[in-house]
Amino acid sequence: MKSIKTFRLAVGAVIVATSMTVWSQTSEPANAPGASAMTASGSAAPATGRKANRALRRQVYNAIAKHKEISAGNISVIAKDGAVTLNGTVTNAAQVGKVAEIAKSVPGVISVTNKLAVDQPFGGQ
Template sequence: MKSIQAFRLAVGVLIVATSMTAWSQTDQTASTPSTSTMTASGSAASATGRKANRALRRQVYNTIAKHKEISAGNISVAAKDGAVTLNGTVTDASQVDKVADIARSVPGVTSVTNKLSVQKPFGGM
C-alpha cells in the first residue's frame, strides 16, 4: 500500500519536474529586444485604455446622476474607446432618449448604444 503511494508521488514529482523544464515552441529562435519592448508598451497602452474607459464611464454616470428627474440607480454605463453602452431601466419613456442625449453631451463620447427600457410599475401591466 505504501509502495503504491510512493510510486504515485514519484510519478507526480517527475511530471512536475518535466513540465518546469519544458520550453514553448515558437517560430523565432531568439527573442529580440524590440519584441519585448513592443509587448511592454502594448500592455501599458491597454492599462491606459482601461483607465480611460473607467474614467469616461464614471464621467457619463455622474453627468446622468446630476439630473434629479432621472433615477440613475437602475442605469449601468459601459465605455470602451469612446463608445458608451447604456443598460437598465428608467421610470418614464421620455427618459430613455434624454439619458442617451445626456451621455452624448459628455466630452470623449463618440457613440451611444441605448439599451434602456421603461420599468413597468410593480404589479401593473
C-alpha cells in the same frame, strides 16, 4: 528492470529539457530594435484601456447624476473604447432619450447604444 526505469527517467528528462527550451523562446530575438519598447507598450496597453474605460464610465455616470429628474440608480453604463452601452430602467419614456443625449454629450463618447426600458409598476399601469 532497472535499465528500463533508468531509460524512462532519461527520456523524461530529455522531454522536460526540450519543453523548457521551446517554451522560453520568443518570436523575436531579444536584441531586435524596438523589442523592449514593443513589449512594454503591449503590456501597458490593456491597463491603460481599462483605466480609460472606467474613467469614461464614471464621467457618464456623473453627467447623468447632475440631472436630478433622472433616477440613475437602475441605469448601468458600459464603456469600451468610446462606445457606451446604457442598460436598465427609467421611470418614464421621456427619460430614455434624455439619458442617451446626456451620454452622447460626454467628451470621449463616440457612440451610444441605448437599451434602457421604462420601469412599469406591478399591474402594468
